[in-house]
Amino acid sequence: MKENHDKKEYWAAFVQRWSGVVLALFLPAHFLVLSRSLQGEQALDGFLHWADMPLVKLAEAGLVGLLTVHLLGGFRILLIEFFTWGEWQARMITVAAGGAFACGCLFLMRAI
Amino acid sequence: MKDSFAIKLWLIQRVSGMLLGIFVVIHLVTMIVAIQGGLTAKEILERTSGNWLLGGFYSVFVITAALHGSVGLRTVAQETTGWRGVSLDAAVGLFCLLLVVIGLSAIRGLVL
Numbered sequence: 001m002k003e004n005h006d007k008k009e010y011w012a013a014f015v016q017r018w019s020g021v022v023l024a025l026f027l028p029a030h031f032l033v034l035s036r037s038l039q040g041e042q043a044l045d046g047f048l049h050w051a052d053m054p055l056v057k058l059a060e061a062g063l064v065g066l067l068t069v070h071l072l073g074g075f076r077i078l079l080i081e082f083f084t085w086g087e088w089q090a091r092m093i094t095v096a097a098g099g100a101f102a103c104g105c106l107f108l109m110r111a112i
Numbered sequence: 113m114k115d116s117f118a119i120k121l122w123l124i125q126r127v128s129g130m131l132l133g134i135f136v137v138i139h140l141v142t143m144i145v146a147i148q149g150g151l152t153a154k155e156i157l158e159r160t161s162g163n164w165l166l167g168g169f170y171s172v173f174v175i176t177a178a179l180h181g182s183v184g185l186r187t188v189a190q191e192t193t194g195w196r197g198v199s200l201d202a203a204v205g206l207f208c209l210l211l212v213v214i215g216l217s218a219i220r221g222l223v224l
Contacts, residue, residue, distance in 0.1 A: 017188050024181035031174075031214040037157060038221035044153035051151075064140070071136050074129050081126070103140065110147045 012093045016073040019066040026063060057111045065104030072096035121183050128180040135173045160222040167223035174215030182208035 004010040036043040050056065076092035083089075146159070160166055186204040189195045 017184075017191075020181070020184045021188055024185050027177060027181055027211055028214060031211070031218045034218035035214060035221050037153065038217070041153040041157060044156070048151050048153060064143070067136060067140065071133060071140075075133060078126065078129065078133075103144075107144055107147065110144055 008093050012073060012076070012096070015069055016077070019070040019073070022066055023063070023070060054112070057108065060111065061104045061108040064107040065100045068103040069096050069100035072099050121186070124179055125183045125187075128176045128183075131176050132173075132180055135169075135176065138169075139173070157222065161224075163223060167219055170219050171216060174219065175212055178208045178211035178215065181211065 033047050034044075036047055051060070072092070073096045076089070076096060079089055079092065146156075182204040185207065186200060189200060189204075
């Protein structure tokens, strides 16, 4: 495995796996926060107020970036598995990285 | 037998991934549009209360994400820790169930 560390395909697989792990583990927290609405508007507002802190916004933008990179990376896997290989598919890693960065930045710009 | 279970999980992961590809794009666009100027509980609940279409969409989203996340965690756990067998399947099954229960309860809080 070690000799592949200089290949971007290795890092694409690495990012796909670990972004997935972070997103899967984030889901229970995300759902629990939204469940606060069951206890009324104030309970949810209490959390939203906390989420207004710049560091939390930055973490949220990071999550948006991870979600986008996982989405585009997953799309790349489907293209590789279900379609005949074409050189253009190699560019999908760059598209995923660029798209994730752009989406994270866009979210941050809208959020602040 | 083992192989057919692995194939089923692979299929679940690909089909749920395709569906999530559509759902996540909708979720990302909604999020980036909705976040403008910060969020309040009132604003969120005004948008979600009594909105059955949204409730239906997010219910399918939650179940699909729970399946995809659990199968993905199982794969990463096998690859990184070597954990296998019934105990791993039971753990990810429980995680999937937990996600579905708290996810649907969050939707109930937001829509009803």
